Amino acid sequence: MASLMQSLKNSIPSWLTGRRLVIGLPYAWFLILAFLPVLIVLKISLSEMQTTAVSGMVSWQGTWPSIKLDVSSYLFLASDELYLATYLSSISYAFYTTLICLGLGYPFAYFMARAPKRWQALLVMLIMLPFWTSFLLRIYAWKTLLVNNGLINNALLALGWIDSPIEMLNTPFSLMIGMVYSYLPFMILPLYANLSKLDGRYLEAAADLGCHPFKTFWLITVPLSKAGIVAGCMLVFIPAVGEYVIPELLGGPNTLMIGRVLWDEFFSNNDWPMASAVTIVMLLLIMLPLAIYNKLQSKGHA
Amino acid sequence: MNSTALKWFGRSWMLLVYAFLFLPIFTLVAYSFNDSQLVTVWSHASLRWYKALMQDSDLIAAVMLSLKIAFLSALVSVFFGLFSAFALHRYRRFTGRGVLSSLASTPLVMPDVIVGLSLLLMLVSVQQALGYPERGLFTILLGHALLGTAYATVVVRSRLTEMDSKLEEAAMDLGCRPWQVFSLVTLPLLMPALLSAFLLTFTLSFDDVVLSSFLSGPGYSTMPMVIFSRARLGLNPSINALATVTIVVVTLVVIASTLYSLRQDRQRKRDIAQAQQE
Amino acid sequence: MENANKSPLANEPLLRIEGVSKIYDGLIKAVDQVTLNVASGEIFALLGGSGCGKSTLLRMLAGFETPSQGRIYLGGTDITDLPAYQRPINMMFQSYALFPHLSVSDNIAFGLRRDGMAKEAIAERVEAMLKLVQLTQYAKRKPHQLSGGQQQRVALARSIAKQPKLLLLDEPLGALDKKLRVSTQIELVNIIEEVGVTCVLVTHDQEEAMTMATRMAVMSAGSFLQVGSPKDIYQQPNSRQVADFIGSVNIFDGLVKQSPANSAQALGIQVECADALLRVPSNQACHTGMAVGVAIRPEKIVLSRKKPTAKVNHLAGVITEMAYFGAHTSYHVKLASGKVLQAQVQSHADEASADLSWGDQVYASWSDNAMVLLTQ
Numbered sequence: 012m013a014s015l016m017q018s019l020k021n022s023i024p025s026w027l028t029g030r031r032l033v034i035g036l037p038y039a040w041f042l043i044l045a046f047l048p049v050l051i052v053l054k055i056s057l058s059e060m061q062t063t064a065v066s067g068m069v070s071w072q073g074t075w076p077s078i079k080l081d082v083s084s085y086l087f088l089a090s091d092e093l094y095l096a097t098y099l100s101s102i103s104y105a106f107y108t109t110l111i112c113l114g115l116g117y118p119f120a121y122f123m124a125r126a127p128k129r130w131q132a133l134l135v136m137l138i139m140l141p142f143w144t145s146f147l148l149r150i151y152a153w154k155t156l157l158v159n160n161g162l163i164n165n166a167l168l169a170l171g172w173i174d175s176p177i178e179m180l181n182t183p184f185s186l187m188i189g190m191v192y193s194y195l196p197f198m199i200l201p202l203y204a205n206l207s208k209l210d211g212r213y214l215e216a217a218a219d220l221g222c223h224p225f226k227t228f229w230l231i232t233v234p235l236s237k238a239g240i241v242a243g244c245m246l247v248f249i250p251a252v253g254e255y256v257i258p259e260l261l262g263g264p265n266t267l268m269i270g271r272v273l274w275d276e277f278f279s280n281n282d283w284p285m286a287s288a289v290t291i292v293m294l295l296l297i298m299l300p301l302a303i304y305n306k307l308q309s310k311g312h313a
Numbered sequence: 314m315n316s317t318a319l320k321w322f323g324r325s326w327m328l329l330v331y332a333f334l335f336l337p338i339f340t341l342v343a344y345s346f347n348d349s350q351l352v353t354v355w356s357h358a359s360l361r362w363y364k365a366l367m368q369d370s371d372l373i374a375a376v377m378l379s380l381k382i383a384f385l386s387a388l389v390s391v392f393f394g395l396f397s398a399f400a401l402h403r404y405r406r407f408t409g410r411g412v413l414s415s416l417a418s419t420p421l422v423m424p425d426v427i428v429g430l431s432l433l434l435m436l437v438s439v440q441q442a443l444g445y446p447e448r449g450l451f452t453i454l455l456g457h458a459l460l461g462t463a464y465a466t467v468v469v470r471s472r473l474t475e476m477d478s479k480l481e482e483a484a485m486d487l488g489c490r491p492w493q494v495f496s497l498v499t500l501p502l503l504m505p506a507l508l509s510a511f512l513l514t515f516t517l518s519f520d521d522v523v524l525s526s527f528l529s530g531p532g533y534s535t536m537p538m539v540i541f542s543r544a545r546l547g548l549n550p551s552i553n554a555l556a557t558v559t560i561v562v563v564t565l566v567v568i569a570s571t572l573y574s575l576r577q578d579r580q581r582k583r584d585i586a587q588a589q590q591e
Numbered sequence: 592m593e594n595a596n597k598s599p600l601a602n603e604p605l606l607r608i609e610g611v612s613k614i615y616d617g618l619i620k621a622v623d624q625v626t627l628n629v630a631s632g633e634i635f636a637l638l639g640g641s642g643c644g645k646s647t648l649l650r651m652l653a654g655f656e657t658p659s660q661g662r663i664y665l666g667g668t669d670i671t672d673l674p675a676y677q678r679p680i681n682m683m684f685q686s687y688a689l690f691p692h693l694s695v696s697d698n699i700a701f702g703l704r705r706d707g708m709a710k711e712a713i714a715e716r717v718e719a720m721l722k723l724v725q726l727t728q729y730a731k732r733k734p735h736q737l738s739g740g741q742q743q744r745v746a747l748a749r750s751i752a753k754q755p756k757l758l759l760l761d762e763p764l765g766a767l768d769k770k771l772r773v774s775t776q777i778e779l780v781n782i783i784e785e786v787g788v789t790c791v792l793v794t795h796d797q798e799e800a801m802t803m804a805t806r807m808a809v810m811s812a813g814s815f816l817q818v819g820s821p822k823d824i825y826q827q828p829n830s831r832q833v834a835d836f837i838g839s840v841n842i843f844d845g846l847v848k849q850s851p852a853n854s855a856q857a858l859g860i861q862v863e864c865a866d867a868l869l870r871v872p873s874n875q876a877c878h879t880g881m882a883v884g885v886a887i888r889p890e891k892i893v894l895s896r897k898k899p900t901a902k903v904n905h906l907a908g909v910i911t912e913m914a915y916f917g918a919h920t921s922y923h924v925k926l927a928s929g930k931v932l933q934a935q936v937q938s939h940a941d942e943a944s945a946d947l948s949w950g951d952q953v954y955a956s957w958s959d960n961a962m963v964l965l966t967q
Binding site: 030033034041055134144145149153162192195196245273278294308 | 330331336396423426427438458462492522527548555563
């Protein structure tokens, strides 16, 4: 075995050290699959549909290259009211989803962290179970529940609380239910991770100094869990802005979400430059939360 | 609010949220046994939809494809995730470390549609230049592997930070060359993390609909793609049957692994306590 | 512990450290131009507080860090550039670093397997090691199934299994509680001497260094303050820093009044202090008017109510503090000048000082030989 390794070693060029391999391999992987595509999207967003090949952008005139930039897609985006409204609507839905998830999730994570130790493994497992079962199937199930002759309407009718079925599907209401439902575990888990590590002695010290439990919560617990709150909010907000599946299955024509617009531009209209422009603007919108998220990540690993 | 009232408040809150989370799951399972074509009206219990599922060749082919892609993408994800986690954990300073760190964590939060579109446009450009790759299994695999690598990096890295760095030094001190240190000490200790990264990325790939839709080609429909297209058109009871099957499998695996790790923990604690008394 | 039956070799020392430095970022000198020879069979201790550079020096010996300057020679061979896995040096880590996924015998066999030893030979050696540390019946256990003391013995067995030329110990007793420490340190030294391996150990605990080492170095800010046997360093510290670092000490500050005109007189160097004129027996070079210190260890001071009649140095004072330690009692005696003297008195049955108490007027006395002149 040793001689095999030795002969393998001798055939490796000298510049390929172990360190270079370990760093270079994933670096190349991510550069090609995560970074390069964004550049190409940028390029295509600045071109016409016919010339979407990368080489189509640069043409030679004599010995000087001239780059043709077509900003028509962006101009259209900027002028069309519907696009503007859709962007705003997406951000607003994402914002409210984050808020509701925080409101539901924080107390949940708090009580989970305070539960007796031997129950906590079970509680975490029960949160993870929905996470591991197909997200698509669960959203589909909500369709079943919310439709006019679905479970919820039938139950309400049977109880006599309503006279005729409530239109619940394909409304902003059903969209929000789907959004909150999907993203709730993503809010709960970072919060729980943070709160369960909270040293109970801080709370004991506060009580010892005469602080009422309610005040202790706001003055000590919440500020100390700030990192968890920010992490949870970023994990919900950023992907929620560009969500496609939930609006498509549960939202209706009245729910404007930019993810659907992107999909339609690409698949239905086959307008690549337009879809790319929509993507670039979406990226710009989430740039700030993304930066916050990345900063949080690097701080956590310092 | 005194502490018992708080305790009951907490319990009810948690119960309600759990009920909210599990309601769709129970619905799927319950209605899979419903004989009626109308998903919403209960007639009587039957296995009609399971029989229909068995004969639904399109859906079964899609499930097979999804399983294949999920398995392969999980392998690739764990492979690159291992390298990526090592690069970020072991080497504190190298040019562009911040860039690698951002690139490795961004796919975790980036909206699927952005990842799908950008990756597709890049692959199309490559295809126009080189004539390869054709859209199909390979391109879907790339997309899932990108996402999976980001998740695997997080899982492996957290295990690396927990691991005692002195163990690797001890191995070197006792005569291990660097690659021996990795294969004899680091890798065995990383195994649990690699396994959980594999399961996580497998599930992610199996479940994905957006990336698959962007990146697949004619003749390559994954299970989520088939379910999604049917769900857009209406409600389809054989989906309930499929859902129940996956739910049962997942639940059994999750419960089994949780019980296993709990038992390992308890045994470990018992061993340590016993050693102290001797 | 004195090592009576081994004497340092007159010729080639086993370990030679020549002018070794470790400089970080071009500015921070963790180790500063250290030169040291360690003879075969010695147990050498590096003693110092945190940040003094002792751990860095140890890691350079092990091969985990490369020196910025200087060379290291082991048995005549230059090992400075050798990677850790090629050095005939093994280390016992402070946290033991036992491989959690391997059994006790696999841990011990680990290094032997890397050498390509034959299976039977490995099994023999492992058995011998287990017998040496008395853990034969625990061979199949995993590290987490052992107590702290047992884990340490496995770590020791593992580090000497390959019969290294040099054994490195990183704070060997650091993780143990007081009672276990005493018995462990005796066991440890016995095993090391039985095996006959040369040892360099690093510690911040002066008791550990003094009891275990045959020779030691007091280290501070990357360099050696003093090198010598524990007894020499304790009895004859070469500076205030060393005197103060090891044990407690009383230091009288003063100026040299008169140095001996000729060596035959050897009355000693007279030092004018605030409390008295002290005659210190010393042949260190000094000139009149030089500022020096006179060090006296607390246990060399005798307390009595009556003025001593014999020819000893004495000063009068009042007892301001008392602390009873069982085997001895510690007193603080305030002198006329305001200086507080520390005295340590063993608890004997017939001692005149047995009934001393707060506020008592006493005489503190000590012999000439109890004094050490500190020129630095």
